[in-house]
Amino acid sequence: MTDESFYREIILDHYKNPRGHGVLADADAEAEGKNPLCGDEVSIYVAFGEDGETIDEVKFAGRGCAISQAATSMLTEMVQGRSATEVAELDKDELLEEIGIPLTPIRLKCAVLGLTTLKVALHKAKGTPLPEGLAGLDELDLT
């Protein structure tokens, strides 16, 4: 696969003009995610609707590679209006299908950073336990 098709139009478009970019001051759910491999950072903010369940608004801030930032941008469009409980368990393949390019294991981590962070935010807000694989993400605290 050539790099021209890897960095296909839609990826570059979301990277250069990210949807849902910004911060929600009074977010109902929020979390910060980092990919230590490449230094990608994403903070996600979610506002729920009056039912306390529907995702009314999602914003993200961060910096990183085109894949991580474009994937998070696509994610904000994908989850808008959906139920928090459902999104907290969202299959990553749904997002990967949207991204639409084959990813090596290393780049996969970039692609799912936003989704993982969103799931952490939603589980924290709902008080539900983090799924296996997401627990233990705490940094080594030597203080």
Next chain:
Amino acid sequence: MTPATKALDARKLRADFAIFEQTFAGKPLAYLDSANTSQKPRQVLDAMTEFYETSYANVHRAVYELGERATAGLEGAREKVARFLNAPSAREIVFVRNATEALNLVAYSWGLSNLGAGDLVVVTELEHHSNFVPWQFAAKQTGASFRMLPLDDQGELDLSGLDELAREGNVKLVAVNLVSNSLGTINDIAPLVRWAHEHGGVVVCDAAQAAPHTRVDVQALDVDFLAISGHKMCGPSGIGALWGRSELLHAMPPFLMGGHMIHAVTYEKTTFGELPAKFEAGTSPIAEAYGLGCAVDYLEGVGLDAIERHEHELAAYALERLADVPGVQVYGPPADRRAGIVSFNVEGVHPHDVAQILGGEGVCIRAGHHCCQPLMAKLGVAATNRASFYLYTVREEIDQLVDGLHKARSIFA
């Protein structure tokens, strides 16, 4: 390094490295990631295969001839590494997995038993995590204070605050690298070593990035511990060496315990073996150590002075070529004060995307924080691209890199 140094013929040496015989997407391999790990010459690989096929058995215990041959192979490698580092004695060379393990050995064994409240543990902003995190940990465990020496704007150590620092506590440990893996800075550590010793401190030197590229002399450096990794210097992975002053090594408790490192074991107590056995519990990476010895032979055959000169020339060429690529920012010191390492960023393109596009062009570089997060914070970036060179690097590889950067810019334009 003098102008009289015989130049090396990288094109000819390249033929020793079979890895360059392949192409990627129809393009020749431009391997610009030698600071990450170096490629291996046939001389080392063939010698290791021959060792396995003719001389392999466990060392130090087999009484039959094969065991003696294997032991001679391992101990011969120790002698070679000792000469390579100008160590006073081969008994001061401890074989370990890599420089990281060497530095951890010192932090756990020397650090945990010598540090305490009121002591200063001093690292630099330029350290790899391997010479940073173990000391941060040892300081926390013992109640010592952890301090970081800053860099100046040129990416070189700023030593102007040493006098003030010394007033804050007992200078007990200074951890510093000879060559920065991230910026390529060649550190003149002499003033720092003098300062540490004047205050009764011990100096731990990370030479993982220096030993492949320049002559490292532990006596001239006057450090107390020094670590190298075999895989960065044409040797196999899984083998490295720690050199330490024998009086310090003698006084230290073992790091790992088990077979070979003991003198006598009873139910009540164990007495530990002599140097270096005390620090080499379990079966050693025997063939790897032998391979490291062969890598030392290979490097000395090429000549460390010639390697250093070649890399300076390549660094200067790379800086010159990169200056012509719009939007490229290079970090670190000028070419005459850096080893064959160039870190840079391309405006508007994240290093991972740069590296991905370059990969499609057959160009291998490292993209990331290079295990130097404190340094990345100082530079105000999350990551950089890093191209690094070695004795087999040719200018065409740098040209291939520059072409790839133009392509990256056009994709992200």
